Structures are given as C-alpha cells and as structure tokens.
Amino acid sequence: MKNPPLLSIVVPVYNEEAVLLQCYRRLAEVSSDLDAEILFVDDGSRDHSAAILDGLAQRDPRVKVLLLTRNFGHQAAVTAGLHHACGQAVVVIDADLQDPPELITEFLRRWQQGYDVVYGIRTVRSGESWFKRASAHWFYRILRRLSDVDIPLDVGDFRLLSRPVVDVINAMPEHHRFLRGMAAWTGFRQTGVPYVRQPRAAGHSKYPWRRMWRLSVDALTGFTVAPLRIGTRLALLVAVIAAIFSVWLIVQKMTHPANLVLGWTSLMVTVLWLGALQLGVIGMVGEYVGRIAEEARGRPLYVIGRTVNLEPAESIPPGRRSMPGSGR
Ligand code: UDP
Numbered sequence: 001m002k003n004p005p006l007l008s009i010v011v012p013v014y015n016e017e018a019v020l021l022q023c024y025r026r027l028a029e030v031s032s033d034l035d036a037e038i039l040f041v042d043d044g045s046r047d048h049s050a051a052i053l054d055g056l057a058q059r060d061p062r063v064k065v066l067l068l069t070r071n072f073g074h075q076a077a078v079t080a081g082l083h084h085a086c087g088q089a090v091v092v093i094d095a096d097l098q099d100p101p102e103l104i105t106e107f108l109r110r111w112q113q114g115y116d117v118v119y120g121i122r123t124v125r126s127g128e129s130w131f132k133r134a135s136a137h138w139f140y141r142i143l144r145r146l147s148d149v150d151i152p153l154d155v156g157d158f159r160l161l162s163r164p165v166v167d168v169i170n171a172m173p174e175h176h177r178f179l180r181g182m183a184a185w186t187g188f189r190q191t192g193v194p195y196v197r198q199p200r201a202a203g204h205s206k207y208p209w210r211r212m213w214r215l216s217v218d219a220l221t222g223f224t225v226a227p228l229r230i231g232t233r234l235a236l237l238v239a240v241i242a243a244i245f246s247v248w249l250i251v252q253k254m255t256h257p258a259n260l261v262l263g264w265t266s267l268m269v270t271v272l273w274l275g276a277l278q279l280g281v282i283g284m285v286g287e288y289v290g291r292i293a294e295e296a297r298g299r300p301l302y303v304i305g306r307t308v309n310l311e312p313a314e315s316i317p318p319g320r321r322s323m324p325g326s327g328r
C-alpha cells in the first residue's frame with residue numbers, strides 16, 4: 001500500500017458550487033510542495049458541488065471525494081472526513097474560504113514544534129451578523145465556565161489535528177458531536193494561531209440560527225452536566241430560605257398572633273419545605289441522569305500521552321501508542 005501522506009486537508013461541502021473551484025485552487029497552492037491529500041466530503045449537496053468535485057478528482061489525483069447520501073450536517077461531515085483521512089496531520093477547513101488556507105503552513109510549523117492540536121483563533125469576524133458574533137462570544141464563555149474541559153475561546157473547527165488526536169476522536173462513539181470540544185477533551189498539547197475571519201467568498205451561510213442552537217445544545221450537554229445540578233443548588237437555597245422564614249413565622253405567631261391570618265403560617269412553612277424537598281429530589285435524579293449521559297457517550301476513560309519502559313496494553317483506548325516525535 002502507498003505510504004500515508006503527511007497531511008490530509010478535510011473540507012466539508014454543502015451546496016458550495018459558487019466557491020468550490022476557488023477553494024480548491026487556494027488549497028492546491030498552499031499544499032503544492034507538500035505530501036498532501038485534499039479530502040472533500042460532500043454532505044448531500046443539492047447543487048452541482050458533486051459534479052465539480054468529480055471533475056477535480058479526475059484532474060488531480062491528490063483530490064479525494066467522499067459523498068454522503070444526504071445532508072447529515074457539518075459535524076457529521078467532518079467526522080466522516082476524519083474517519084477517512086490518512087495523513088499524519090489532518091487539517092479541517094470550511095469550503096467557503098472564511099478561514100485562510102495560507103494559515104495551514106503556520107499550523108504545520110506548530111505541529112512540527114510538538115503541538116498536537118493547532119487551532120485558529122478568530123480575532124475579528126468580518127462579514128458576520130451582529131447576532132452571530134454576539135451569541136458566539138457569550139456562548140463560548142459560558143461553556144468554558146461550566147465545563148471541566150479546557151475548550152479554547154473564539155475558536156471554530158478550522159484546525160490541525162495530529163494523528164494521535166484523530167485516532168482518539170475516531171474512537172469517541174458519541175452521536176451528538178461537538179468536535180471543538182472533543183479535540184480539547186483528548187488532552188493533547190494545544191495552541192492557537194490568531195487570524196482574521198473573512199466574509200464568505202461566495203454563497204450564503206448554511207448555519208441558520210436553528211442549527212447554531214442545536215450545536216450549542218450539543219456542546220453544553222456533551223461537555224457539562226452543570227445544568228443538571230441546578231436542582232440541588234436551588235434546593236439548598238430554598239431550604240435556607242424556608243428555615244429562616246419558618247423561624248420568623250413561628251416567633252411572629254407566638255408574639256403577635258393577631259397580626260397573622262389564620263392558617264397562613266402553616267401553609268407557608270409547608271409550601272416552602274415541600275419546594276425544597278422537590279427540588280432536592282429533582283437534583284438527585286439529575287445526578288443519575290448526568291451519569292447515564294456520561295456512560296452513554298462511551299468515551300475512552302483516559303488517553304495515554306506516552307509510556308516509559310512499558311508497552312501499552314492492547315485493550316486500552318487508542319491514543320499516542322508510538323513514541324513521541326515518530327511519524328513527523
Ligand atoms: N456544511 C456542511 N453541512 C451542512 C452545513 C454546512 O458540510 O449541513 C459545510 C459548509 O459547506 C461549509 C462549512 O460546513 O464548508 C461551514 O458552513 P457555513 O460556512 O455555512 O457556516 P458558517 O461559517 O456560516 O458558520
């Protein structure tokens with residue numbers, strides 16, 4: 001079999017006929033001196049994208065094309081690309097040229113310095129709506145607060161992943177995928193390269209707010225169980241209020257019985273304590289649901305960075321099995 005290439009460039013494509021040729025040209029240019037493959041994943045496009053990709057693959061043997069039967073969504077398309085990419089390093093880039101392909105050279109340099117995940121940090125997002133920028137800004141900050149994983153801020157899927165990282169991500173069977181978080185989750189050394197996000201070269205965004213919403217829910221549910229713990233926290237709060245209120249009411253009842261309407265004291269005390277009890281039980285259920293969610297994701301329990309004087313056991317999750325620096 002032919003040796004695997006050094007670099008795979010994975011490009012998800014959904015109805016991108018307007019930019020595909022331009023995209024290919026820029027990618028071919030940056031990778032012309034490299035041992036690289038360009039893997040386009042057509043995510044069920046309904047325009048002429050597939051035909052254009054066929055043409056490109058005929059002319060350039062470095063172009064590989066994977067066509068999905070229907071539109072499975074951006075994250076699924078990138079996942080398919082990661083499964084089929086053979087490179088020692090894999091770069092994921094959108095087809096619309098919002099992320100400059102020329103940055104790949106810098107990504108490769110960082111990778112050769114020993115980083116396993118190199119992502120682009122969007123310093124400026126031009127050509128995107130105020131709503132998209134603001135929601136992304138706040139969303140990433142909230143997610144980072146809630147999650148234990150070190151998910152970098154203002155970062156998209158434009159990134160380089162080393163082979164060990166791709167292997168670990170491929171071994172994560174979860175269905176609701178948030179690849180940015182998954183790459184961070186693997187725990188390998190990561191670094192960022194700042195860049196200015198351009199407006200789309202042509203065509204329009206395939207991420208309406210509905211899809212953005214779904215992606216954020218996937219990110220939150222995939223990387224934090226914090227919302228499920230709200231029940232327990234609220235229960236504690238209500239219990240404290242109930243305790244203070246009960247004492248106050250009882251003292252009032254004894255000192256100024258005439259001031260209080262008959263039955264109000266017992267009613268309030270019962271309602272508050274029942275509220276606390278119910279929230280507490282919901283919190284308990286939440287803890288179980290959180291654990292079920294974590295089990296259901298089926299992620300590896302740990303990832304091995306490297307070993308000394310020890311061969312990793314065969315049944316362990318994949319990760320960096322080879323010695324550091326190999327394959328570079
Ligand atoms: N994309 C895809 N499947 C989809 C939606 C988008 O493969 O269901 C691709 C799209 O062709 C592009 C990339 O994912 O290459 C990012 O999409 P888009 O530029 O529309 O998102 P935005 O940059 O507006 O967030």
Ligand code: MG
Pocket residue numbers: 094096098200205
């Ligand atoms: Mg885009």
